[in-house]
Amino acid sequence: MNDKLQNFLDHPEQMSKHQYGFRPKPTTIHPIIQFLNKIEANDKKDSELTLGIFIDLSKALDTISHPILLTKLEKYGIRDIANR
Numbered sequence: 001m002n003d004k005l006q007n008f009l010d011h012p013e014q015m016s017k018h019q020y021g022f023r024p025k026p027t028t029i030h031p032i033i034q035f036l037n038k039i040e041a042n043d044k045k046d047s048e049l050t051l052g053i054f055i056d057l058s059k060a061l062d063t064i065s066h067p068i069l070l071t072k073l074e075k076y077g078i079r080d081i082a083n084r
Contacts, residue, residue, distance in 0.1 A: 005078070014076065 009015050018034065032055075039053065073083055 001082075009076065 018031070035053075035055070070083055
């Protein structure tokens, strides 16, 4: 079941390319790189500097809202007994 679901969700049209958690290849470093690239672009565009950024992503991918997960699974076609 896991392999079939993973193959289905790995298609680009199924999941955002910025969905990093619970996927085999992206790691927690990917959202940090994306965030830093946005800051760098804003600093260049606005001629302002970002002096400090403090984020704690150590547990960001360890928690999940079960109601949100079940809703998303239903959206992807996992319904009825499989979703329960």
